[in-house]
Amino acid sequence: MLIVKKFGGSSVANKERIFNVARRCIEDYKKGHDVVVVLSAMGKTTDELLAKAKEINPNASKREMDMLLTTGEQVSVAMMAMAMQAMDVPAISLNAFQVKMNSSSRHGNARFKRIDSERITNELEARKIVIVTGFQGINKHEDYTTLGRGGSDTTAVALAAALHADKCEIYTDVDGVFTADPRIVPNARKLDEITYDEMLELATSGAKVLHNRSVEMAKKYGVQMVVRSSLNETEGTVVKEVVKMEKMLITGVASDKNTARISVIGVKDKPGTAFKIFHRLAKNNINIDIILQSVGREGTKDISFTVSQDDLQDALRVLEENKESLTIQEIKHNAKVAKVAIVGAGMMSNPGVASQMFEALYNYGININMISTSEIRITVLIDEKDVDRATLAIHEKFALGDV
Amino acid sequence: MLIVKKFGGSSVANKERIFNVARRCIEDYKKGHDVVVVLSAMGKTTDELLAKAKEINPNASKREMDMLLTTGEQVSVAMMAMAMQAMDVPAISLNAFQVKMNSSSRHGNARFKRIDSERITNELEARKIVIVTGFQGINKHEDYTTLGRGGSDTTAVALAAALHADKCEIYTDVDGVFTADPRIVPNARKLDEITYDEMLELATSGAKVLHNRSVEMAKKYGVQMVVRSSLNETEGTVVKEVVKMEKMLITGVASDKNTARISVIGVKDKPGTAFKIFHRLAKNNINIDIILQSVGREGTKDISFTVSQDDLQDALRVLEENKESLTIQEIKHNAKVAKVAIVGAGMMSNPGVASQMFEALYNYGININMISTSEIRITVLIDEKDVDRATLAIHEKFALGDV
Secondary structure (H helix, E strand, O other), rough: EEEEEEEEEHHHHOHHHHHHHHHHHHHHHHHOEEEEEOOOOOOOOHHHHHHHHHOOOOOOOOOHHHHHHHHHHHHHHHHHHHHHHHHOEEEEEOOHHHHHHOOOOOOOOEEEEOOOOHHHHHHHHHOEEEEEOOEEEEEEOOOOOEEEHHHHHHHHHHHHOOOOOEEEEEEEEOOOOEEEEEEOOOOEEEEOOEHHHHHHHHHHOOOOOOHHHHHHHHHHHOOOEEEEOOOOOOEEEEOOOOOOOOOOOOOOEEEEEEEEEEEEEEEEEEOOOOHHHHHHHHOOOOOHHHHHHHHOOEEEEEEEEEEEHHHHHHHHHHHHHHOOOOOOEEHHHHHHEEEEEEOOOOHOOOOOHHHHHHHHHOOOOOOEEEEEEEEEEEEEEEEHHHHHHHHHHOOOOOOOOOO | OOOEEEOOOOHHHHHHHHHHHHHHHHHHHHHHOOEEEOOOOOHHHHHHHHHHHHOOOOOOOHHHHHHHHHHHHHHHHHHHHHHHOOOOOOEEOOOHHHHOEEOOOOOOOEEEEOOOOOOHHHHHHHHOOOEEOOOOEEEOOOOHHHHHHHHHHHHHHHHHOOOOEEEEEEEEEEOOOOOOOOOOOOOOOOOOOEHHHHHHHHHHOOOOOOOOOHHHHHHOOOOOOOEEEEEOOOOOEEEEEOOOOOOOOOEEEEEEEEEEEEEEEEHHHHHHHHHHHHHHHHOOOOOOEEEEEEOOOOOEEEEEEOOOOOHHHHHHHOOOOOOOOOOOOEEEEEEEEHHHEEEOHHHHHOHHHHHHHHHHHHHOOOOOOOEEEEEEEEEEEEHHHHHHHHHHHHHHHHHOOOO
């Protein structure tokens, strides 16, 4: 069996943890499996490098930023290979140049284009554990790129796809994917299996366990992902195309406080006004989430939408600067809001799910601001202060804690 | 004019020094020159990485060691590019993969084989300052190598040769090459020019200012080197093939305390015994310097030679282990010795130089242990305690401080 294992920065933050990871990889190696390990930079290395760079030049080019940051993973993989060698297991570290992890050109947010499997395959055939730098690629100019948030997860999935790995294990500090955040819902249950689509909806709804880009790629190439703990031997959650039928309609609840609502009031009610507003925001790299449009007074309309809190000030500035051309009379915003979403493939064939969710919130006196749905997800926007109560209410309503 | 400039680790140890180096490079750039900068790892980075690696595995493979250490220079070059960008000058950093610095396979002590000039030439044509990682290469397996001591100097010379640079400036913390170590000889004089051969002899005799490998390469490819200070604007010393005739016989005095003498006593006086001893030592990577052979008692001979102090214990162990097969009756050693050498192309046609040197030492009551000569160098082995006095005596005898 060929297994790709990914460990994050905190899993390799010091000597003890490095040897802990080495031991877990060697266990599988000694069972006769081929093992490829993907690592992030050790501990806070990336943050430290960013701080140093900022001291020299707060506006350094992203190309040089990537040149700097990619050293972080290279240190990790070399140290890990040394640790495994200290345990008498042949291991070799490889960076993005050595693997030829070809990516798009966009520094700081590149996408993989093609990954060469030759070098890794040769090293595996020589019965070595292969340790690869996560988070980084090489563009067509032969420059380093980085992948942005969740990058190392994506590296692991991309390698698993290129190598036709049997599974791709993503190690985290939790036991797997839960029906809700266990810090909020004490009886939240760990899921044994979840579909790619459900995982994607959970990830985009605030579940931090996997980044949606890695899940998208896993779905596209049929890579079986496993989310599991680096701290214990628990089996974890398998992410795959079809899961065995559980009796549950709903797979889980997720919430996201990093959201803010903006309302533009009194926009002229004629074709193209909404397009112009969102086009202007998109050109400034501001991602829009939920959108709600309502009729205003006297031939105008009001449009509300949510953005991440990181983008709020940018979005307000862009709207203010273009207030006239966009025919906006007034701009309002509220950062004290949050999203709560339920996700489940079962809801497609069960029309009553939404009303059950709203009933749960009503019973707890929680007001709904906005609603957005996909085939397998229902998201509501509520006051930030109500988030934990809402999560508990919904989790209880759908009895997600029961097996 | 195309200028390659090399700065060592202490020259880029912190923000202020990085900007100081950036300014010096930009000065030449703004005069219209093409500027290529070679950097070592910042400050003590390499030592810190070595210490970290030792903690994980004291016997880590050299391949992984090189993978780890090469991150040091990559951080330096990225930071330098950012500093230059902060000063509104276009700059780009390149590592050994990007330049294609092809080297031999030997990790920790590789040699350059072929350097690709295409990427650098393209960036120079786009009027960028190009900043290249020193000390590192890529071998035929596409693995990182490092060059060993003096590596970044060698990188600078190799790039200057590949790019047909007009000169290769090596920046240090001294003003250039001196007739003797100014800390020992207060009236030591900075040389304006020196030949490759003289520089080579001085470097191998203990002058720390340039590593002999870089000088050898500069001689081979006719690269004009300049040794100058990163702290001031002094012109420095030019190293080249032919220097304008000065009236001096002797270019300079150098000394080296990192030496030890070993004597093997009572070796059988038959063909091949000396060969066997030095072959055995060479196989254990022990470099021999001065050798002296003398007739012993009753068909035996005594052989004395010097090794660096770092190799002393290894050499003694090897000799002890092979004492019988090498027909050695007794092994003696003395670590309290030092070499003092005078170097000068002029001595070739002046047979009296050696006797003048010996006279100077005799006048100061300094005993000579061993003597070794090349065409342009005379080295004596003396007691370590006499080194500084010997250096002064010789410097004075040849009036090296006078212009």
